[in-house]
Amino acid sequence: MTQATSSDEVRYQDEGKARRSLGRVLTHNLSAKIAATPMVVTVLVVFIGCTLWTIWYSFTDSRLLPTGDFVGFEQYERLFNTSRWNRSVSNLIWYGAFSLVLTLSLGFLLAVLLDQKVRFESAFRTIMLYPFALSFIVTGLVWQWIMNPTLGLQGTLRNMGWESFTFDWIAQSDMVIYALLIAGLWQGTGFVMVLMLAGLRSIDDDIWKAARVDGIPAWRTYLFIVLPMMRGVFVTAVVLVGAGIVRLYDLVVALTNGGPGIASEVPAKYVYDYMFTAGNIGQALAASTMMLVTVMIIIVPWAYLEFGGRSKKS
Amino acid sequence: MKKSVVVAAMATALLGSTSAFAADLEVTHWWTSAGEAAAVAEFARVFEEETGNTWVDSALAGSGTGANPVIISRILGGNPMGATQMNTGRDAEELIQAGLMRDLTDIAEEMNIRDFYVDESLLEPCTYEGRIYCFPVNIHSWDWLWLSTAAYEEIGQPVPTTWDEYVASWPALEEAGILPFGLASGWPIAGVPGVLMAGIGGSDLVLEINRDKSVEAVRSPEFREVAEALDDIRSVVSPETMVPSFGDVGNQLLQGEAAGNIHGDWLQGDLQVAGGTPGEDYECLPGLGMNDQLTGGGDSFFFPVLPDGTDPEVIEAQTELAKLLISPEAQLAFNLKKGSMPIRTDIDLEAANPCMQKALVLLDNGLLPSGDFALSSDTQQQMQDLNIEFLDDDSISVDEYIDRYASIIESAD
Numbered sequence: 001m002t003q004a005t006s007s008d009e010v011r012y013q014d015e016g017k018a019r020r021s022l023g024r025v026l027t028h029n030l031s032a033k034i035a036a037t038p039m040v041v042t043v044l045v046v047f048i049g050c051t052l053w054t055i056w057y058s059f060t061d062s063r064l065l066p067t068g069d070f071v072g073f074e075q076y077e078r079l080f081n082t083s084r085w086n087r088s089v090s091n092l093i094w095y096g097a098f099s100l101v102l103t104l105s106l107g108f109l110l111a112v113l114l115d116q117k118v119r120f121e122s123a124f125r126t127i128m129l130y131p132f133a134l135s136f137i138v139t140g141l142v143w144q145w146i147m148n149p150t151l152g153l154q155g156t157l158r159n160m161g162w163e164s165f166t167f168d169w170i171a172q173s174d175m176v177i178y179a180l181l182i183a184g185l186w187q188g189t190g191f192v193m194v195l196m197l198a199g200l201r202s203i204d205d206d207i208w209k210a211a212r213v214d215g216i217p218a219w220r221t222y223l224f225i226v227l228p229m230m231r232g233v234f235v236t237a238v239v240l241v242g243a244g245i246v247r248l249y250d251l252v253v254a255l256t257n258g259g260p261g262i263a264s265e266v267p268a269k270y271v272y273d274y275m276f277t278a279g280n281i282g283q284a285l286a287a288s289t290m291m292l293v294t295v296m297i298i299i300v301p302w303a304y305l306e307f308g309g310r311s312k313k314s
Numbered sequence: 315m316k317k318s319v320v321v322a323a324m325a326t327a328l329l330g331s332t333s334a335f336a337a338d339l340e341v342t343h344w345w346t347s348a349g350e351a352a353a354v355a356e357f358a359r360v361f362e363e364e365t366g367n368t369w370v371d372s373a374l375a376g377s378g379t380g381a382n383p384v385i386i387s388r389i390l391g392g393n394p395m396g397a398t399q400m401n402t403g404r405d406a407e408e409l410i411q412a413g414l415m416r417d418l419t420d421i422a423e424e425m426n427i428r429d430f431y432v433d434e435s436l437l438e439p440c441t442y443e444g445r446i447y448c449f450p451v452n453i454h455s456w457d458w459l460w461l462s463t464a465a466y467e468e469i470g471q472p473v474p475t476t477w478d479e480y481v482a483s484w485p486a487l488e489e490a491g492i493l494p495f496g497l498a499s500g501w502p503i504a505g506v507p508g509v510l511m512a513g514i515g516g517s518d519l520v521l522e523i524n525r526d527k528s529v530e531a532v533r534s535p536e537f538r539e540v541a542e543a544l545d546d547i548r549s550v551v552s553p554e555t556m557v558p559s560f561g562d563v564g565n566q567l568l569q570g571e572a573a574g575n576i577h578g579d580w581l582q583g584d585l586q587v588a589g590g591t592p593g594e595d596y597e598c599l600p601g602l603g604m605n606d607q608l609t610g611g612g613d614s615f616f617f618p619v620l621p622d623g624t625d626p627e628v629i630e631a632q633t634e635l636a637k638l639l640i641s642p643e644a645q646l647a648f649n650l651k652k653g654s655m656p657i658r659t660d661i662d663l664e665a666a667n668p669c670m671q672k673a674l675v676l677l678d679n680g681l682l683p684s685g686d687f688a689l690s691s692d693t694q695q696q697m698q699d700l701n702i703e704f705l706d707d708d709s710i711s712v713d714e715y716i717d718r719y720a721s722i723i724e725s726a727d
Binding site (some may be wrong): 172262 | 318382386390405408412429431499553554556691694695725
């Protein structure tokens with residue numbers, strides 16, 4: 001439909017014709033346009049509108065109500081001088097890097113293992129996917145008990161006679177982030193595995209036959225032939241896992257509540273605490289704007305690479 | 315206030331359909347622990363008996379950090395309750411300024427409340443441009459050192475009577491395998507520095523820092539002693555020994571697993587529910603046994619402005635409840651159960667236990683403004699972040715703690 005307004009045609013159009021073609025653009029496939037309107041409005045108002053609102057108020061000194069005056073970068077200065085925020089950011093980077101790499105690699109590995117035509121495959125699949133059915137709050141509470149030094153695994157094994165057994169990551173400032181990681185992986189890996197398994201199953205059997213004829217070992221086929229063919233599945237998995245990492249909040253609240261000290265604080269928790277408990281909207285919105293900027297820094301180059309080259313392909 | 319008009323209009327639009335039954339009054343609060351629930355039930359009982367209205371109880375979980383945001387969002391979102399408890403302090407400051415809280419000045423004048431309030435400074439946070447918008451219903455103080463009789467029996471020492479004696483007993487306690495300072499994880503540490511400030515630093519220091527926001531006072535030698543005391547506490551607590559909630563610390567004290575704890579007087583409600591007797595199972599030292607004044611805050615009741623078209627009987631019920639909460643009868647019944655001090659001077663508190671009696675004597679010397687009372691929620695949150703971090707991270711020196719404390723006070727409003 002865009003051809004109607006492309007430069008070649010526009011040159012020969014008189015005014016009336018232009019108006020007619022505009023009408024055609026609007027009425028062409030009308031029912032689809034009407035159906036899409038609610039979503040377009042939602043995107044414009046809720047996503048873009050609220051994002052702009054958020055960014056604007058992060059430059060004000062608003063407290064409980066969004067009524068403050070413009071103060072420039074004051075909220076951001078305070079934000080980056082706050083050790084809790086800086087710790088939150090570095091925690092998220094560590095957690096994010098480990099979580100992304102381990103979820104994807106473990107998920108793929110498990111999918112490959114399940115792909116070996118094992119018996120009771122659906123039973124295994126159910127078991128692996130089951131943690132995903134639990135919310136982060138439940139996951140956090142369960143692991144809080146398991147990892148609690150006096151009540152959980154450590155206490156149990158010590159009571160059974162293994163006196164030297166130590167597993168107290170949850171109480172160690174420098175290890176608690178890995179305790180979070182264990183719970184996060186337990187919850188999220190099964191889902192990635194199922195995605196990957198679906199990807200593996202969509203690979204044409206002929207590829208496998210050809211690889212076998214050429215005498216390529218199975219592991220090389222997986223790594224160098226099947227894996228590149230599953231690019232779409234990988235992108236989906238990365239986006240889903242990545243979104244989960246940035247909004248990491250409920251797991252931390254349930255598992256450690258940011259402790260010990262501020263050792264497991266995350267940005268989303270900082271935003272929540274300053275928004276609702278401290279009643280400082282300006283500070284909270286500055287923090288959430290920084291979260292948005294971080295996501296943009298990752299998404300924009302990727303989107304450029306992914307969609308910028310689209311015209312060549314099609 | 316243009317904003318208030320807008321919000322009120324929103325409230326009206328959203329809540330046109332709320333007039334349920336004549337005088338049902340929804341009351342929100344976060345008094346959910348055993349002792350607290352018993353106390354608020356007294357308010358409800360007196361209210362229903364005296365006025366014939368119905369008290370619709372909406373207890374919210376999560377105390378100040380969890381429930382407060384819910385209450386504020388409901389009022390801001392145009393779904394106000396009939397009455398609500400909040401902490402005496404500055405949490406509701408902007409709600410009052412935006413005109414979302416009912417003006418109680420007429421009731422206050424009718425009852426001559428300034429005649430019987432223990433300390434007029436309690437009414438300061440409720441006052442805006444000379445009008446009164448809330449009624450404090452009790453006084454709570456953080457300034458208590460709780461000591462376990464059982465723990466000191468075990469090491470064969472008398473129960474300390476001052477902070478210094480208590481600190482001196484720590485080595486012996488540790489040798490006997492007793493936790494010198496029991497602590498719950500999270501917010502309970504946030505109140506401790508204020509208590510140390512009042513006990514060790516003295517009344518002047520509290521006034522200079524909390525009321526005048528003086529940075530020099532934070533850098534003074536008196537405050538350094540306070541920070542060093544906090545450093546001492548840090549040396550005997552570790553994340554492995556922390557318990558999930560402050561009530562658990564009460565149990566540790568009663569069983570002699572922990573020797574002492576600094577916590578607000580509401581801990582006493584839990585100690586009593588757990589069967590402890592003051593003087594026998596535990597001792598209490600108000601002001602760490604060193605100061606003759608207590609820092610205090612407490613709880614207040616607010617009455618949000620109800621939308622136009624609300625049944626007048628509900629508004630009348632608000633008035634009745636406001637009067638009743640600070641009446642002698644309700645004050646006595648409530649505070650005995652709550653373990654807090656009443657706001658009226660003209661109440662006979664013979665039934666109060668020895669710890670409360672000690673507090674009542676100190677209350678005559680006037681109340682110091684606690685951090686909860688004098689600092690904005692934003693400043694309190696920053697203090698809490700700092701204290702939690704300091705307690706866990708041994709690499710933060712006392713000097714750095716003082717610097718960071720000073721910069722928070724400097725930017726406090």
